[in-house]
Amino acid sequence: MAGQSRKWMILVATIWIQAFTGTNFDFSAYSSDLKSVLGISQVQLNYLATASDLGKVFGWSSGLALMYLPLWVVLFMAAFMGFFSYGLQWLVIRNAISLPYILVFLLCLLAGYSICWFNTVCYVLCIRNFPANRTLALSLTVSFNGVSAALYSLAGNAINSSSSSIYLLLNAFVPLIISVAALIPILRQPSLDPLPPDGVKRDSLIFLMLNFVAVLTGVYLLLSGSTSSGATARLLFAGALFLLAFPLFIPGIIYARGWFCRTIYSRIEGSGFILVDVDDLELHRELLVQEASSLGNGLLLSDNGVSNYSITEQKSAESGGCCQTVLQKDQLAMLGEEHPAKLLLRRLDFWLYYIAYFCGGTIGLVYSNNLGQIAESRGQSSSTTTLVTLYSSFSFFGRLLSAAPDYIRAKMYFARTGWLAIALLPMPVAFCLLAVSGQSMALHVGTAVIGLSSGFIFAAAVSITSELFGPNSVGVNHNILITNIPVGSLVYGLLAAIVYDANVESGLKDFITDSMVCMGRLCYFFTFVLWGCLSLLGLVSSVLLFLRTRSAYDRFERNRLTQLY
Numbered sequence: 001m002a003g004q005s006r007k008w009m010i011l012v013a014t015i016w017i018q019a020f021t022g023t024n025f026d027f028s029a030y031s032s033d034l035k036s037v038l039g040i041s042q043v044q045l046n047y048l049a050t051a052s053d054l055g056k057v058f059g060w061s062s063g064l065a066l067m068y069l070p071l072w073v074v075l076f077m078a079a080f081m082g083f084f085s086y087g088l089q090w091l092v093i094r095n096a097i098s099l100p101y102i103l104v105f106l107l108c109l110l111a112g113y114s115i116c117w118f119n120t121v122c123y124v125l126c127i128r129n130f131p132a133n134r135t136l137a138l139s140l141t142v143s144f145n146g147v148s149a150a151l152y153s154l155a156g157n158a159i160n161s162s163s164s165s166i167y168l169l170l171n172a173f174v175p176l177i178i179s180v181a182a183l184i185p186i187l188r189q190p191s192l193d194p195l196p197p198d199g200v201k202r203d204s205l206i207f208l209m210l211n212f213v214a215v216l217t218g219v220y221l222l223l224s225g226s227t228s229s230g231a232t233a234r235l236l237f238a239g240a241l242f243l244l245a246f247p248l249f250i251p252g253i254i255y256a257r258g259w260f261c262r263t264i265y266s267r268i269e270g271s272g273f274i275l276v277d278v279d280d281l282e283l284h285r286e287l288l289v290q291e292a293s294s295l296g297n298g299l300l301l302s303d304n305g306v307s308n309y310s311i312t313e314q315k316s317a318e319s320g321g322c323c324q325t326v327l328q329k330d331q332l333a334m335l336g337e338e339h340p341a342k343l344l345l346r347r348l349d350f351w352l353y354y355i356a357y358f359c360g361g362t363i364g365l366v367y368s369n370n371l372g373q374i375a376e377s378r379g380q381s382s383s384t385t386t387l388v389t390l391y392s393s394f395s396f397f398g399r400l401l402s403a404a405p406d407y408i409r410a411k412m413y414f415a416r417t418g419w420l421a422i423a424l425l426p427m428p429v430a431f432c433l434l435a436v437s438g439q440s441m442a443l444h445v446g447t448a449v450i451g452l453s454s455g456f457i458f459a460a461a462v463s464i465t466s467e468l469f470g471p472n473s474v475g476v477n478h479n480i481l482i483t484n485i486p487v488g489s490l491v492y493g494l495l496a497a498i499v500y501d502a503n504v505e506s507g508l509k510d511f512i513t514d515s516m517v518c519m520g521r522l523c524y525f526f527t528f529v530l531w532g533c534l535s536l537l538g539l540v541s542s543v544l545l546f547l548r549t550r551s552a553y554d555r556f557e558r559n560r561l562t563q564l565y
Contacts, residue, residue: 006185009185010129011130011137011140012185014125014126014141014182016144016178016181016182016244017118017175017178018118018142020148020178021078021145021175022115022145022146023115023175024115025148025368026149026171026388028384029156029164029372029385030093030164033164034089040101042373042496043494043498043501046490047490048105049366050493050494051109052109052112053112053485055111055112055116057486062120062121071125071186072183074117074121075117075118075183078115081110081111081113082172083172083176086171086172087168088107089104089107089168093164093168114175119145133203133207138463140207142399143214143455145399147393147396150222150388150389153389153392154221154389156170158236161233206250211403213247214396215400217240218396221240221393221396222389222393331548331552332349332468332548334552335467335468335552335556338470341476341477341480344477345480349548353541355541356542358484358488360424360453360535360539360542362485363454363488363531364395364457365488366488366489366496367391367454368395368450368451370524371387371388371447374524377518377521377523378438383440386444387447390444390447390448391448391450391451393451394447394449395458396455397452398453398458399455399459401452401456402463403459413557415550416553417468417553418546418550419456421545423453423457425539426452427449427538427539428539430445430450430532431528431531438521461478461481465478467553468549492534495527495530500518500524500527503522504517504518
């Protein structure tokens with residue numbers, strides 16, 4: 001029981017690390033003041049936001065570091081990179097020191113780089129300690145990364161609600177403090193003993209309980225808002241910390257009361273929580289090979305795992321035209337087939353997936369980076385932290401929802417790529433609402449919907465990459481996928497900044513110190529229209545991906561049920 005208890009202690013530590021290291025999500029809370037202090041344009045401010053996302057381009061280096069350094073060393077390297085980069089930015093925004101623009105850009109790059117290292121440490125901890133339930137562990141912990149901005153907003157208001165520079169100070173110190181707190185469970189990781197027969201199902205119920213606590217945490221942060229200050233804000237922040245500490249009861253109960261595990265097993269014996277893991281995928285491959293051999297002229301598998309045409313499929317494609325050909329050519333034969341990078345880049349499925357992410361989740365992230373200027377342009381500067389909290393909370397809910405397919409699988413099965421398409425569906429509607437309406441309610445509703453949609457995509461992406469292109473290659477393949485984030489951050493943000501500055505020059509302007517501020521709906525109208533059209537393209541791409549991969553998911557599910565019954 002001691003080993004099981006330590007395993008859950010590590011999960012709690014991972015939750016805390018993720019909850020307080022999503023420091024790039026609160027950029028919009030202090031971006032206006034940073035722009036004013038540096039005396040830069042909106043285009044230059046966009047480059048600073050992009051610099052934070054550029055760290056993902058070098059995310060592979062954290063995996064390389066883990067090959068030669070202990071995990072706790074990599075954790076503290078990430079913490080000190082963040083402490084140095086955010087600490088110097090705090091001194092700049094406080095006018096304690098003066099740095100040229102290029103050095104501030106490099107500090108933003110280093111800050112984003114540190115976040116990638118934190119994320120890699122958390123991924124490794126989840127995969128090592130929850131190999132059978134890694135999908136649930138990853139989705140739960142990644143979800144808390146989305147609530148960072150709401151936590152920092154509450155903490156900032158509790159300390160000094162009138163200062164936006166407090167966010168940079170918190171970004172510098174809090175991840176370092178959390179790393180120190182997480183050191184003991186990380187150093188005392190349990191041995192990798194196989195789970196007992198009831199282990200997977202028992203752990204699934206515990207994850208369900210933790211997800212319920214996570215939902216309560218998100219609702220609490222959403223309802224507590226960010227408008228309170230002083231003693232009220234400190235009380236609300238203490239309540240948020242209590243909810244984050246609540247999962248500590250689980251390893252304590254497991255350690256003190258062994259019989260509780262048996263009670264859990266007896267109650268969920270028929271729940272049917274079975275996840276896609278490596279062993280399942282290997283079994284699935286064997287069953288497919290046997291099926292292909294028995295069918296003869298049916299499904300033929302090539303060496304790289306991509307299905308060729310059967311005679312029936314070829315005739316169907318010829319009669320259905322080019323659209324049918326797109327859906328069937330080089331169609332995925334099975335889930336979990338390993339795709340090296342060279343093969344990955346030749347797959348149509350990957351590029352459909354890449355476009356769906358690029359025109360979905362990435363646009364949502366860029367929108368959050370611009371929330372400060374969006375609120376300011378509509379005369380709602382005082383609502384910036386409220387909008388940041390709203391986006392953060394609903395991004396958190398979206399990330400939690402990404403685990404729903406695993407929980408309802410026994411009742412209702414649907415391909416994960418289909419869930420991706422459903423998650424993208426509300427985003428074009430949200431941007432349309434933002435473009436046509438200048439009301440405060442539209443801004444809040446649109447922000448919530450975009451946060452929910454993009455949060456789901458961020459959390460589901462790791463599992464989808466693993467299922468479509470192989471679990472063993474997921475580290476490399478997922479890093480290739482998320483190269484769209486810095487590219488999108490640069491392109492989308494630059495477009496928004498150019499439109500913003502163009503409207504300033506046309507006379508829709510006000511002055512705050514030395515920086516120009518665009519006022520009015522035109523500041524972002526064209527940007528919202530274009531982002532809405534691009535998110536519609538992402539939706540179409542995700543639907544095509546679903547149609548091309550549905551047969552592989554259905555085949556996997558049939559074979560899984562055959563083995564169960």
